[in-house]
Amino acid sequence: MSVKGAELELKSLPRVSARRRMADRTVQSLVYAAFVIAIIPLVSVLWMVVTRGMERLDLDFLTFSMNGLSSSDEGGGANHAIVGTLQQVGLTAVMAVPLGILTGVYLVEYGGNSRLARVITFFVDVMTGIPSIVAGLFILAFWLLALGFEYSGFAGALALAILMMPTVVRATEEMLKLVPNDLREASYALGVPRWRTICFVVLPTALTGIVTGVMLAVARVMGETAPLLLLVFITDAINSNPFEGPQGSLPTFIWYQAGDPNPQAIERAWAAALTLILIIMLLNLGARLLARLRKPVSR
Amino acid sequence: MAKRIEISGLHAYYGAVHAIEDISMTVEPRSVTAFIGPSGCGKSTFLRTLNRMHEVIPGARVEGKVMLDDEDLYGSDVDPVAVRRVVGMVFQRPNPFPTMSIYDNVAAGLKLNGVRRKSQLDEIVERSLKGANLWNEVKDRLSRPGAGLSGGQQQRLCIARAIAVQPQVLLMDEPCSALDPISTLAIEDLIAELKSQYTIVIVTHNMQQAARVSDRTAFFNIAGTGKPGKLIEIDDTSKIFTNPSEKATEDYITGRFG
Ligand SMILES: Nc1ncnc2c1ncn2[C@@H]1O[C@H](COP(=O)(O)OP(=O)(O)O)[C@@H](O)[C@H]1O
Ligand SMILES: [Mg+2]
Numbered sequence: 265m266s267v268k269g270a271e272l273e274l275k276s277l278p279r280v281s282a283r284r285r286m287a288d289r290t291v292q293s294l295v296y297a298a299f300v301i302a303i304i305p306l307v308s309v310l311w312m313v314v315t316r317g318m319e320r321l322d323l324d325f326l327t328f329s330m331n332g333l334s335s336s337d338e339g340g341g342a343n344h345a346i347v348g349t350l351q352q353v354g355l356t357a358v359m360a361v362p363l364g365i366l367t368g369v370y371l372v373e374y375g376g377n378s379r380l381a382r383v384i385t386f387f388v389d390v391m392t393g394i395p396s397i398v399a400g401l402f403i404l405a406f407w408l409l410a411l412g413f414e415y416s417g418f419a420g421a422l423a424l425a426i427l428m429m430p431t432v433v434r435a436t437e438e439m440l441k442l443v444p445n446d447l448r449e450a451s452y453a454l455g456v457p458r459w460r461t462i463c464f465v466v467l468p469t470a471l472t473g474i475v476t477g478v479m480l481a482v483a484r485v486m487g488e489t490a491p492l493l494l495l496v497f498i499t500d501a502i503n504s505n506p507f508e509g510p511q512g513s514l515p516t517f518i519w520y521q522a523g524d525p526n527p528q529a530i531e532r533a534w535a536a537a538l539t540l541i542l543i544i545m546l547l548n549l550g551a552r553l554l555a556r557l558r559k560p561v562s563r
Numbered sequence: 564m565a566k567r568i569e570i571s572g573l574h575a576y577y578g579a580v581h582a583i584e585d586i587s588m589t590v591e592p593r594s595v596t597a598f599i600g601p602s603g604c605g606k607s608t609f610l611r612t613l614n615r616m617h618e619v620i621p622g623a624r625v626e627g628k629v630m631l632d633d634e635d636l637y638g639s640d641v642d643p644v645a646v647r648r649v650v651g652m653v654f655q656r657p658n659p660f661p662t663m664s665i666y667d668n669v670a671a672g673l674k675l676n677g678v679r680r681k682s683q684l685d686e687i688v689e690r691s692l693k694g695a696n697l698w699n700e701v702k703d704r705l706s707r708p709g710a711g712l713s714g715g716q717q718q719r720l721c722i723a724r725a726i727a728v729q730p731q732v733l734l735m736d737e738p739c740s741a742l743d744p745i746s747t748l749a750i751e752d753l754i755a756e757l758k759s760q761y762t763i764v765i766v767t768h769n770m771q772q773a774a775r776v777s778d779r780t781a782f783f784n785i786a787g788t789g790k791p792g793k794l795i796e797i798d799d800t801s802k803i804f805t806n807p808s809e810k811a812t813e814d815y816i817t818g819r820f821g
Contacts, residue, residue: 376621446658450721452619454672454728455648468662495569 297509310541317538320531324538329512330500335498335524342536344502345517349543351506352496352513353420353486360428361478367429368436373462391430399426400491408495415497417506420513423491428481435477439470475555483544514540565592565762566632566649568613568733571601573627574791575608575617582608584791586627588781590732595754595763597773597800600783601815605792606766609783610734613764614650615643615725631731648676651730657717659709659724666705668720672728687727695723696753715746722753733757735765739772751776770816774804782812 328341367384375381403423407413443466451461467474497510497518514536537539568590575583580813583605590596598606611617612625615636636646645751659668667674669688678684688705692698697719701712709720718738725733735754739747754763754776767773773780781797796809 444658446654446656447660449616449619450654450658450660450724451671451675452644453614453616453647453652454675454724455644455646456672456675457644465660465671467663469660471662476659558805 277380296414307353309383313534313537313541316531316534317536320535321538325535329408329419329502331502333500335521335529336526338528340515340528340532341530342512342539344500344512345443345514346543347502347504347511348496348506348511349486349515349540352417352421352424352492352503352511353482354486355418355506356424356428357478357482359421360481362426362433363425364429364432364478364481365436365474367433367463368440369467371433371437372440373458373466388430388433391426392434396423396488397452397490397494399423400494402426404494413497414508415495415510416508417496417503417511420496420511421506424485424488427488428485431481431484432478435481436470436474439473439477440466442473442485443469443529472555475551479548479551482547486544487515489519492516493519495543514543565760567592567763568732568762569628569630570613571628571630573609573612573629575605575612576623576626577608577620578622581675581791583612583783584793588794588795588797590762590764591758591779592762593758594778595758595765595776596797597777597780598764598766598783599768599770599773599780599815600766600792600795601785603788603792604783604785606783607736608792610736610764611652613732613734614652614709615646616652618643619620621725625751637755648728649730650732650734651725651728653718653721653725653733653735656741657714657721659712659717659720660734661708661710663709664706665701665709665712665720668709669723671724676728688752691723691727692720693762694726694757695719696749697723701789713746715742715749718742718746718750719753722750722757726757730761732762732764735763737766740768747772773799781805782809782815784811 324339325341326346327343328339329343329344330340330342333340367388370386371381375384400423403419403426407419407422408415413419447465447469448461451465452458458464492513493516496516498516499510499512502521503509503511518533518536518540521529521536524530569597570589571587573583573586574581580609580694580808586609598610600606602624608617613629613636615625617623622637625637626642631649634789635641636650655745658744660671666688669691670678670684673687673764689698697716699715712720718741722738739750742750751772757763758778765776770787777800779797780800780803782795782803783792784795785792795811796803796807798808803812804816807816
C-alpha cells in the first residue's frame, strides 16, 4: 500500500549529480588548504617565540633590569621594559578608550547625518591610516620640540593614543550599530531618557563587542616601536615615573636586544617577545572575564 | 487612574511624507479600543503619536492636539520623556533587554528612573509579574535572562515591564502577531483583566481578536499608496462588526478588500 508508493516516490527523486559532488569535494579541499596555509605562519611564529622565549623567561628575567649590564653579559632582565610598557599602554588606554567610546556613541546615537558627524567620521578614517612613525613625529614636533617637554613614557602614550583612538571608535560604532533599535524604543517607551538608555541598555548590550575591540586596539599599540624610540627613548634602568625621563618598553627592548650580535642578547629578545604575547593574552582573558561577569546568570 | 484621551486634528509626517491626516477621536478610560485597517494605513504611526514615540524617528513630526484628561501631550513645555511614563507601550515583537535578568527587565523602568530601594522594587516586580499573569511561571527563576523565555512569556514580560512604571494608558501594537494561538489567548485574557485599571489601545490585524477584546473599534483606511491614512469611523465594536455606518468598513471586515 502506501509504503510501496513512498518507495517509488523516493526512487524517482533525482540523485545528487556526480558533477555537483565533485564540485563540493574540490571546494571543500580548497577551503581546507587555504585554512592550513593561513595557519602555518601563525603556528610557526608562536612555536618559535614559545620555544626560544622559554629558554630565558624566568623570575630573574621578569624582576631584573639591564642596569649596569652590557649586551654580552649573561642574565639581566626586562623588568624595566615591562614596567614601561604597562605604564605607557595604561596611560594610552586611559586617554584613548573613553575618548574613543564617547566618539563612537556620539556618531551612532546622536550624530545621525549631521555635518559634525560626517567631519568626525572623515577624520577618524584619516587617523586609521596614519603610520605609527608619523604619529610619533607629530608628537615629537608638537610635545617635545614646540612645547619643550622632554622624553617620557607619557609622550609615547600620546602618540599611541593617536593610533589607538580610531580603532576604538570604529569598534564602538560597529557594535552599537548591531544593537537593535527595538531595545532603544523599548527603553524610551518606559520613560527612560536617552542618555540613561545609552548607559544602561545600549552600551551593556554592546559591551562584549566593545571590550573585544578595545583589547585588539591595546594589543596593536603594545607592539608599536617607532613612536617609542622617538618619544620615550630607551634606558637600561627602571624608571617607574612615566612623566619624566626615558623609559624602557618591551618593543624597544626587543628591537635593541635583537639588533645585538651576542647570543645572550638574542635570547633576551625572544624572552621579551614571549612576555609581550603573554601580557596581551592575560589582558584579553581578564577583559573577557569582566565582560562575562556583567551578564545575568544563565542557569 | 486610567485617563481619557481626546485627539483632535492630528497629522503625522515622516519628513515630507504625510502619513496620517486629520484624525480626531476620543479614547475612553477603562476600556479597550482596537485599531483595525489595511497595512500601511498608519495605525502604528497614529499609536506612536499617543506617547510621543513618533518623534524619536529622525525627521518625524506631529501636528494637532492630544489631550490626556486636561493636559495637552504636545504642549510646548511638556517633556516627552514624562509623557512616556504615563502612556506605556508594548511592541509587536517581544523585546526584553537581552543583558538583563527577568527581574531586572521588569524593574528596568523603575531602576533607570532612580528607584533603588530593594524592598520597593521586589514588591513592584512581583505585582507587575502577577498583573501580567507570568508570576507563577517565573517566580523561581527571576535571576535568569529574560531572553530565555518563550515568545509568549517574553511578550507578557514586556507587558509586566510596561505596567511596572504604573502608566495611565497602555498602547499595544499588534502584541500577538508574533505569537502562537495559546500565547495569544493568554495575552487576550490579560488585556481583559488590565482594562479595569488602564486605558488600553490595541492595534490588531486579526478581526476576531478586535471583536473579542475591544469595546470600541476604529477603522483606518488609505486612499492609495503614497496617500495619508485616515480614520474612517470609530464606534462600539458590536456596531462596527454588525452594522457599520461606512461602506468601506463593511467591505473591509467582510473581506471584500484588504
Ligand atoms: N520610519 C518610517 N519612515 C518613513 N515612513 C514610514 C516609517 N514608518 C512608517 N512609514 C510610512 O507611514 C505609513 C504608515 O505606516 P504604519 O503606521 O506602519 O502603518 P500600519 O501600522 O497601519 O501598517 C506607511 O506608508 C509607511 O510606509
Ligand atoms: Mg503597524
